[in-house]
Amino acid sequence: MFVSSRHLFFFSVTVRGTTSSDRFKGILLVAKGQSSQNILGSWSSIDSSVYVVFCDGTSSNGITQASSTTKSQIQATWTSPSTTAQENIVISYQQSCEVPMARHRLGNDHVFVCQRLNDDTIQLQRFINPGGYSSPTIVTTDSNYGGTLTVTRVALNNGVAYCEFTLSNFTTTMGRRRKRSISLLSQSTQYRILVATGHLAGSNALVQHSSIAVLTQKIQLDQSGTIATTNIEGSDDDKAMFLRAHGIIMLFIWILFVPTGILIARYFKQSWPTRKLCGKQMWFAVHRSVMIFAAIMTLIAFAAILKYNQGTWVSQNESREFAHSIIGMLVISAAIIQPMMALFRCHPDHQYRFIFNYVHAIVGIGALILSIIAIFLATLFSLSDTSINKPWRIVVAWESTEFAILIGFECLEIFYRKKWSPFCVKNRDKPVQMNVLHNGSDATPVDDRSSPENILKERLKTFLLAIHILVAFGLSLTLAYCTWQAS
Structure with missing residues (x-):
């Protein structure tokens, strides 16, 4: 497609094979003067499978591929220089060894x-x-x-x-x-x-x-x-900072902070019954603070990737990146919906409070599962080729550890309810003082924290939570290092 605007000319260029089944990996597009062989004009593209490059120290005057995945076609727009005096512009092309289209890949250099x-x-x-x-x-x-x-x-x-x-x-x-x-x-x-x-x-x-x-x-x-x-990094390196910020923020939020908030809400409602923070029960104050922080940082990370991609959507030709973007939007939507639901929730004693409890839990757990999938897909991107071999293994290690910790918490609750011997002392039949929690939570009966069996249970829960935090922080830090290198 050709468009002329006074002395500027715009050409829409599509590169594809002779048949719909032809695919390729490598591409390099530049426009040259017929006599001087100088590189002319500038390129732009909303196709995420390509990006503009520097040629002769001038920005945006070349197009190359963004990843090694195979493509059926790419699209870009070439803009003529405003100083071009000629009225006739001719575009010709040929296959040569300088751009190895015949091999459908770059390399062998x-x-x-x-x-x-x-x-x-x-x-x-x-x-x-x-x-x-x-x-x-x-x-x-x-x-x-x-x-x-x-x-x-x-x-x-x-x-x-x-x-x-x-x-x-x-x-x-x-x-x-x-x-x-x-x-x-x-x-x-x-x-x-x-x-x-x-x-x-x-x-x-x-x-x-x-x-x-x-x-x-x-x-x-x-x-x-x-x-x-x-140093030709310049603006590209500045742009890459937004990609790094997106990846690193999401890693720490959805590997460390969100699971921590979920564990506290699930297993620590009966902990610290006499302690309050800002007038609320300790578990609720911590859970609310962590989750609000996670929602805000998720939106900041989303803004960073929007800035990096200049508001454009990921091409469907990049299957992993496209799937990551769709799943990521679902996670971001959940991060917005959760605090909105909590803001308009009914009183803990209301007859329909159980609806909020179930929906809040389902959306939260669903968002966490989707975030794990999104992170795993990100480790398979072509940009994830770092000195650390196969970073997806780190995600698998984290998932395995989290599953083991979750099983540990559940077994602890089951053994306690079944009066397993370590949690069953001789004075077990002695009446136990009960308290009721209302502030910021459902009305929940809480037994006396000073009993020996409860002390053991709380210590084990704290130990499991500490393991989760240490492992999640360490693996988040490792993946953040991979992200910094790769991007």
Whole structure:
């Protein structure tokens, strides 16, 4: 589709295969001048499967894929530069090795990495990408991938890392060439340079880069040349902060705070009967405070992801991301509905109070289950490729621990009601003083907290709650670290 607005031209570009069954992974779109070969115009897209990139230090003048999942099509809009004098604009395309559409994937590249380590040491290493989005494999001295790498200079001056090297001895044999999936570097071939900038893990290991740039000029390895780049993270890194904030907030809220509030409401109603906070029973005051905080932070996290996606919806082509977004909206809806229901609940002694109790519990437990599914899906995103292998295992470990703690609480209640021997003392038949709770809760009979069996029960419940908090905090912190790295 072509639209003209005075001296600006807008082109809607759709890339897809020749048939509906054709799918691809990698894509790179740029617009160039016919004579100067300079990159022209800017790109925009509401398709979440792609994002704009920096080319030659200018923002938004290229389009590439956002993940390694296969796609049937992508859509983007190209806007011509306002300074373009020509009235005729021609768009042509062809399939070439520069954009590997024939393989339906990126990869099989030669990589030279200039690293600034934790101790400010500069290190230059050579890698290969064995295919797709696989982790780079270091090239050893006895490997022959075209040319011998010789490091001539590495330095760090005024915060700028310098890496200089030469490639020599480009002698290869045809027999070796046929055995390799990656083409050997050649002195007679011109190459286009892709520059990626990112962070190192705490162990100086490579993690997924956060920004990329495509250099317009080509280089030939039998000629000297300089590749100079500034830190191209810039606004992309600022934008990624919203993604990090969304993930980290949701992790702590729905792994630590919400389950804690549920456990307190479920198992601690008869605890601390004589203690009050702000005129309310202790369990109710803690439960209400935790859940209100959780609802507010959930809405803040939702605002952060809206800002990151600029208010656009996730493409259905990204199945995991799309499912995550739908489930996430249900969780956010529950976070809004719960405090609204609590605000208009009837008195604890009202005949229809049981309706609120059941609905409140069902919505709360349902939201927690949906949040677990959403978190699990998030660990399967392509952006979740971090130095920690398979972060979904952390979610499984947390779910298993929570299930065991829940079983422990239920067994404790059952054993207490069945008068299991540790909770049955000799004076069990002695009349027990009963109290009634009204403030902020249903009218609940509460037995004397000073009896030995109750003391043991309360200590065990406190122990289980402490285990839950420690495990949930530790695993939330680990997943938050993964989120910070991945995004």
